[in-house]
Amino acid sequence: MKTVNARAVFGKDKKFKTTTIERRDVGAKDVLIDIKFAGICHSDIHTAREEWGDIEYPLVPGHEIAGVVSEVGTEVTKYKIGDHVGVGCMVNSCGECENCVKGEEQYCLKGMVGTYAGVDQYGNGEKTQGGYSTHIVVTENFVLKLPDSIELDEAAPLLCAGITTYSPLRHWEAGPGKHVAIVGLGGLGHMAVKIAHAMGAEVTVLSQTMDKEEDGKMFGADHYYATKDDATFDKLAGSFDLIINTVSANVELDSFLKLLRVNGTMVNVGAPPEPMSVGVFNLLTNRRSFAGSMIGGIKQTQEMLDFCAEHRLGATIEVISADDIDDAYERVVHSDVRYRFVIDVATMA
Ligand code: NAP
Ligand code: ZN
Secondary structure (H helix, E strand, O other): EEEEEEEEEOOOOOOOOEEEEOOOOOOOOOOEEEEEEEOHHHHHHHHHOOOOOOOOOEEEOOOOOOEEEEEOOOOOOOOOOOOOEEEEEEEEOOOOOOOOOOOOOOHOOOOOOOOOOEEEOOOOOOOEEEEEEEOEEHHHOOOEEOOOOOOHHHHHHHHHHHHHHHHHHOOOOOOOEEEEEEOOOHHHHHHHHHHHHHHOOEEEEEEEEOHHHHHHHHHOOOOOOOOOOOOOHHHHOOOEEEEEEEOOOOOOOHHHHOOOOEEEEEEEEEOOOOOOOOOOHHHHHHHHEEEEOOOOOHHHHHHHHHHHHHHHOOOOOOEHHHHHHHHHHHHHHHOOOOOEEEHHHHHOO
């Protein structure tokens, strides 16, 4: 066992505190990673504040992990000391079910193991703790190779924000000739714009206001509209083949569904705790679909990282000290993120 520095919350209304956690000994198939940067995802906030359900505290969040390999187990074949690597939202799965075999471990029939707030039922049964810490030990099959051409701090958010948007964009075939709208220009949204643009789609941002128009267009958006302006919904009625909704709160789905053309799909990746409802006639009209998508499998995550390297896409980030996590959470909740906070783990030493 190795005792390492971390930042944890000890209750839903509590602030982050400096603490230590135990990491397991490096097993035969394990990789020990010196974490350099950890992104702050809105899911960390939903979890830490018990918005999705009860949590066993203390909780160390963080599932956008970028670092350097510092030790490998005797049977590890994919990684060596010094490699730049990442870990995303999962650290294990059964490896045998239909979905794992297909490389969709996020839909493991027996349940994937979350990077934090989970229990590694396929390993030694330990409670998982995430990336707001100096080191992590992960079985090599859940470690990703980070391209050397992307700086570690800009690569960290790809492990969740990148794959969560890349996966539905690929599944619903964003590309040339496709009109794609991205709702919400936060951590996920800004990566969705960059990736959809790189795939060749015509990209529209639907943000609450016009405040971030210049940034959205710099990320690759062709058009930018404010959802606070009702005229937006009249103007864009029946326009899109695909809408990716990244909003962390409930939105009025019917207003967005009306923006889909024939056979269009609206994919919710945003994960607000409360249910949302749909007027069925907005689905019947134009044979529209309403769908969801959760992160992406390990194979596709590697594909996304290679795609981002090829297109020189990293996240647009604000690097913070570990002492500023609470402030960063408040800014994320108030849609004041430009466009992902990334913790410099050196500040935890
Ligand atoms: P984020 O950085 O906070 O971005 C969300 C954006 O949504 C905000 O920047 C804001 O954009 C917009 N927004 C926020 N509140 C709103 C409201 N009340 N009404 C309308 N728009 C609002 O969050 P994130 O890290 O990108 O995560 C977004 C959501 O995806 C979270 O719910 C998270 O848990 C979920 N998530 C899901 C998966 C998955 O596998 N499906 C993976 C990761 C995250 P504008 O200022 O541009 O309007
Ligand atoms: Zn996330």
